Amino acid sequence: GDSVTQMEGPVTLSEEAFLTINCTYTATGYPSLFWYVQYPGEGLQLLLKATKADDKGSNKGFEATYRKETTSFHLEKGSVQVSDSAVYFCALTYQPGNTPLVFGKGTRLSVIA
Amino acid sequence: GAVVSQHPSWVICKSGTSVKIECRSLDFQATTMFWYRQFPKQSLMLMATSNEGSKATYEQGVEKDKFLINHASLTLSTLTVTSAHPEDSSFYICSANSQMTQYFGPGTRLTVL
Numbered sequence: 001g002d003s004v005t006q007m008e009g010p011v012t013l014s015e016e017a018f019l020t021i022n023c024t025y026t027a028t029g030y031p032s033l034f035w036y037v038q039y040p041g042e043g044l045q046l047l048l049k050a051t052k053a054d055d056k057g058s059n060k061g062f063e064a065t066y067r068k069e070t071t072s073f074h075l076e077k078g079s080v081q082v083s084d085s086a087v088y089f090c091a092l093t094y095q096p097g098n099t100p101l102v103f104g105k106g107t108r109l110s111v112i113a
Numbered sequence: 114g115a116v117v118s119q120h121p122s123w124v125i126c127k128s129g130t131s132v133k134i135e136c137r138s139l140d141f142q143a144t145t146m147f148w149y150r151q152f153p154k155q156s157l158m159l160m161a162t163s164n165e166g167s168k169a170t171y172e173q174g175v176e177k178d179k180f181l182i183n184h185a186s187l188t189l190s191t192l193t194v195t196s197a198h199p200e201d202s203s204f205y206i207c208s209a210n211s212q213m214t215q216y217f218g219p220g221t222r223l224t225v226l
Contacts, residue, residue, distance in 0.1 A: 096210075
């Protein structure tokens with residue numbers, strides 16, 4: 001079945017450091033890809049998404065590009081802040097809005113001042 | 114963006130009792146809602162798909178008689194954990210679809226003593 005693999009955490013960075021969280025997927029078709037963020041004690045929030053190959057999703061300084069050739073959707077940010085500390089989930093689905101998401105295990109990011 | 118609420122945000126109950134969790138789409142209608150379960154430091158696992166006006170579809174391994182789902186209106190789905198036991202303690206999260214995007218509730222933390 002379809003699956004999502006994320007890099008193991010936790011990831012600890014100093015403020016203003018560059019962030020990369022790796023995400024690869026296994027899918028039988030061409031899914032839409034998502035990054036969700038979960039702040040402590042809260043539910044998931046959509047961070048960004050991409051619906052087809054070579055699309056780049058971006059939001060709040062975060063970016064991820066849908067790479068079909070490497071089946072990847074790595075999350076990047078050029079300069080992290082303490083407020084970015086959270087758990088980040090990579091996910092896929094085929095029919096956004098109609099089908100459930102398949103999630104990776106999540107990567108915990110801690111940013112220290 | 115669309116807002117999904119859950120109530121209660123946390124609940125503690127005695128073993129053997131039943132607990133009802135509500136999931137509401139506040140500013141949109143959702144014919145489909147999803148219920149997920151999240152264990153500590155783990156990813157979200159889909160429990161069931163809730164369809165307005167029809168029976169829910171449960172994932173393999175999820176007991177439908179234990180986790181009762183009712184999607185009585187286009188803005189409300191409920192999950193009732195019947196005869197709860199300590200192993201049912203978890204973080205339950207619902208989501209609803211709006212404009213090809215899945216929006217998540219803040220989650221309900223259930224602790225069964």
